[in-house]
Amino acid sequence: MTRTPDLRSPEHAAGAETRVPGPIVTPVFMALGVVAAVGMAIVAWRFIFGIGSVTALNDGYPWGIWIAFDVVVGTAIACGGYAMAIVVYVFNKGRYHSLVRSAILTAGLGYSLAGFAVVIDLGRFWNMWKLPIYFWNWHLTSILLEVALCIMLYSLVVWIELAPAFLQKAREEGRGRWREIGERWTPRIEKALPWLIALGVLLPTMHQSSLGSLMLLAGPKMHALWFTPFLPLLFLLTAFSIGFAGVVLEATLSSRAFGRQPPTELLRGLAKPTGWVMLAWVAIRLGDLAVSGNLGAVTAFDGMSWLFLFEMALFSVAGVGLLNPRWTRSHRKLVRLSLVAVFAGGLYRISVFLIAYNPGRGYSYFPAVTEILVTAGLVATEVMLFIVLVKTFPILHGEAAAIPRRTSSPSATPQEA
Amino acid sequence: MLDLLARSRSHEYEGIARRDFLKSACLLAAAAVGMPSELAARMVQEVEAGRKPTVIWLSFQECTGCTETLLRTSSPQLDELLLDLINLAYHETLLAAAGHQAEAARMAAIEEYAGEYIMVVDGSIPTADNGIYCMIGGKTALEIIEETAPNAAALIAIGSCSAWGGIPSSPPNPTGAVGLNEIITDRPVVTIPGCPPNPYNFLGTVLQYATLGTLPELDEKGRPTFAYGRTIHEHCPRRAHFDAGRFAQRYGDAGHRLGWCLYELGCKGPSTYANCSVQHFNDVPDAWPIGIGHPCYGCTEEDIAFKVPLHATTEINDPTPPRIFPPITPDRPGISPLATGVAGAVLGGAAGAAIMASNKLSDDDAEADDGSGSARTEG
C-alpha cells in the first residue's frame, strides 16, 4: 500500500486517533494507585489465607460481588466495545467510528479485569489452565463453561482488535525493529479484522446471554419476579443498554479528563438504541410475568416487590428519557440518564445474582469491607491502565470534526489529565 | 445369728460409749439417704427412747438377694440397723428362731405392734392354683399376706420380684407370680424395684418413715421418686459419649476400653428408671453394671428385665436432646454494619461525584460544549 494504511481502512482515519499527551503519573493517578495497592495487598492475603479470610462469602452465598459486580456488571460495562462494533461495523454507521477504539479499549480492560477477578475468586485456580486446554473433559451442559471459554476467547480477540493502535504507534514512533513489526503486521491484522470483529460480536452475544442463563440452574432458589426463561434475553438487552450508556459516560469522562472535546452529537445518537432496548426490557419482563401468572407478586409490596418496582421505574425513566430528544439535547441530562441506565442495568444484574437468589437455611450475605476494597482496587487498576494506555498509544479520538486539525505530531499542546 | 452379730459388734467397738456410737450411726445413715443431719438427732432420740420401728419382713418367691444387698452397707451396717435402729420382729434369714417358733413370733408381733409395724415383702407372690407354689408353715403366701397386711402401718415391696413380679414372672409365668401391689390394691404400696435394688433406696424410705412418720414422694408405680425419678441415661457418667456418638461395639474393643457408651451393646439405661449411676453398690465407687463395663439391663423395669434380650438396643424414653443439636435453620452471623456503611459511602460518594461532575456539562443544546457547528442530526 502506498498510502498510509489508516486512511483507507474503515477502522480509523489519519491523525484522528492520537496519544493523549502529558505525564502518566498525576495526583489522580497516584490516588488511584493507593487504592489499587490496597486491593492487591488484600488479594495477596486471599491467596495465603483463603477466600473466607477476606470475603463474607458462605456456603449459602458462594458468589458475591466479585462475581456479581466485577464479572457480571463489569463485563456489561465493557460491552461498550460490543455495542459500538455492532453499530459501526455491522450496521456500517461510520460516523460513530471515532468512539470505537476507546470503547474497545474499555472492553479489553473490562474483560481482562473481570478475568483477573475470576482468578482470585476461583478456589482452585491452579486447575484453571485445564479449562481451555482439556477439551475432552468439557462438560457441555455447563453454562458456566460456555461463559468461561467465550470470555477467554473474547478477551483475546479484543486485544487483537486493539492491535492497530499499538501497531500505529510502532509505525509512527517506533525505531528499527518495532517500526518493522508495525509495518509488517498492520496489513495482516487489517485483513483479518472483519473476521475478528465478527467474532467480537458473536462471542459477547453468546456469553452475555449465557450469564443470564447461569441462574436458571438455581431455579428453586430464585424469586418468581426474577426467575424466567427470558433471563438470557434480558441479560443480552442489558448488555446493550449498559454498553451504550457506558460509552456515553466513558467518552464524556475521558474527553473532559484529557482536555479534548467530547463528541456530544455522536453520544446523543447512542441514546436512541439505549432507550429502545431499555423499554423492550421492561415490556419483556412485564409480559413474561403476565403470561406466567406471577403478576400478583408485583403488588405484594414486600421488600422484593419494591425492588422490582424500583428496577422497573429506573428502566422506564431512563428508557423514556433517552428517547426524548428534548432531554438528550442537554449533554448534562444525557450523561445523567446514562448514569441511571448503567445503574439500573447493574442493579438488575446484581439483583438476579444476589438478591433474588435465596438459598434459605438462614444464610445472608453482604460484602465484607475487604471484599469491597478488592473490587475498588480492581476498578482503580482498570482506570490506571486506561490512563497509561491512552497516554502511550493513539486510542482516543483527537478532535471533533470541526476543530482545526492538529498535526500528527503527538507533542503539540501538552495537556494534563 | 443375732448373737453372733452382737458378739462381733461389742468386740469392734469396745470402749466407745453407746450413745456416741448411736449418734454416729444415725448421722451416717441419714447422710447416706440424703436426710438433713438434724434429723439424725431425732433419730437418736427416738432410738434411745426405745421407739424403734418394728419391721415384719416377709419373703416369698425370692432369692434372698434383697437381704444380701442390705448386708453390703456400711452406714448403717446391718447389725447397727438390726440391733439399734429397728426392731426386726420377723425375718426368715436373720431371725434366730426357726420353724413354729418363728411363725409364732410373727403372729405375736402382728398383735403387739398392730398399727405400728412396717411390713416389708421381698419375692413375688404366686397366684396360680390358689397360690400353692409358695407355702411357708403350711400357709400360702396369699394367706400370710392376709394375716399380716391389715395391721401394718406401711407396706414396702423391696426388689423387682415383689415390685412387679421379677424373675418368677418371666413368661410363661407358670406360677402366676405377681408383685405385692397387685395383691394389695386398696392401700399405697411402696415399691423399691431392682435386682437387687440399691439398699439405700430401701433404707432411706424406712428411716424417713421411722423418723418422720411419712413416706417419701412416690410415682404412679409406688417408687420413691428420689431414687426412681430419672432414667439411668439422664444421669449416666458415659452420657457425653452417647451424645458424641461414641459407642463400644464389642466387649474389649478400643471403645470399650476407653469407657465409651454401651448403648450399642444393649444398654437399657435410656428406658430404665433407677439411681444406680449415682448411688453405687457395695459402697465401692463404680460398682454398678455400667461402671464395670456391662450395659444396664433394666432390672427395675417390668417391660424390660428378663424380657428384652440383654444386647438388644432399647428405645429412648422421653428423649431430651442436649443443646448441641443444631436446629434445622441454624443461627448465622449477620451482616456487618461496617461493611454496609463502607458500601453506602462508596456508592453514595460515586453518585455524588458523578452528579457534581456532570454539573460542568452544558444543559442546553444551543451552547453545545463541543462548540461544533457541524452537529448533524442523526439518521
Next chain:
Amino acid sequence: MTLDRRTMLKTLAAGASAVLASPSAAGASSDPVEAPEDAVGLLFDPTLCIGCQACVHACREVNGVPYDEDDELHYNNTDLSANCRNIIKLYRDDSGEESEVRETYMKMQCMHCIDPACASACMLGSFQKRIGGAITWDPSKCVGCRYCQIACPFGVPQFDWDSPTPNLVKCELCAHRLEDGLEPGCTDVCPREAVIFGRRDDLLAEAHRRIEAEPEKYQNHVYGEFEAGGTQCLYLAPHDITFQDMGLPNLEDRGVPRLPETLQHTIYKGFAAPTLLYAVLGVTIWKNRKENEKADASRDGESGTTSYAERNDGGAS
C-alpha cells in the same frame, strides 16, 4: 447501504437474538433422566432415629476427617460444612402445650439426585454420578468456581473457605466403600436402623410398605421419590411433621437442570446458530468495508485527505 440490506440485517439480528435468547420447550434435553441401573441409596426413617449421632461420628471416621483440634469431645457443627458431610439436626416445635411438643431428628447429607444440578453445572465434570449413582468429586477437575453450590437445591456442597487450597466437600455415599462391596459408614453403624442402605427400588418399596403398614405413623409420601427428578436418598416423615419442617425444600418433579439444559441445547444445537450468525456477521462486516473502500476511492481525488467521519456521516447504510 440500501434499505434492503439494512432491513435484512436487522431482521437477521433480531431473529438471531430471539433464537439465542428465547426459551424453547422442544428438545431431547427436556426428557426426564432415568435412575442408573445400579442406583443405590439411603432410606431415613425419623421415627426410628434416636439422635445418637453414631452416623455423624462414623462418617468422620470413614472419611478420615480429623477431630477439631479445640473440641475433641463435641462437634460444634451447626450445619453441613467442609468438615461435616453428614449431620443430625433437631426439629422441635414447643409452641403449643407441653403434651403437644412435636420434634424429630433429621439426618442431612447429599441427596444423590438422579438428575443432579451440581453435575450439570460442573465445567470439567468434577462432580459426576459414578459407582452406584453416587455423586463424587474429582479434585483434578475442579477449579473451585462453586457453581455447584449455586445449583444444588438442597445446599449440599460445602467449600473450604479458610484454606488457600480449598476442596468442595459433600457426602459421596462412601463410594470408596461401595467399591469394596461395603455399606456406607452411616447406615452400617446406625443402631436402630433408622437409616438403611440398599438399591433405590428396594428402598422405595420398603418405604411404601412402612407407610401402608402403619399409616397413622407416617406422612403418606416418600420424599425423593419424585422431587427434583428423584433422589437416591429417600425420606419418610412422622405424621405430624412436614418434610419442609424437616428442612427438605418443596421441589417440583422436574429435574433441576432440565430447564437450563433444554434452553442451551435448543440454542446451541450442533452449534448451528452461532456458526450461522458468525457467517452472517463476517460477511456483512467484510462487505461493508469493501463498500466503504470503494466510496473512499471515488471521493479521494476530490478533497484530499479528509476524516473518515466526514466521508461517512449520516446516510451510511
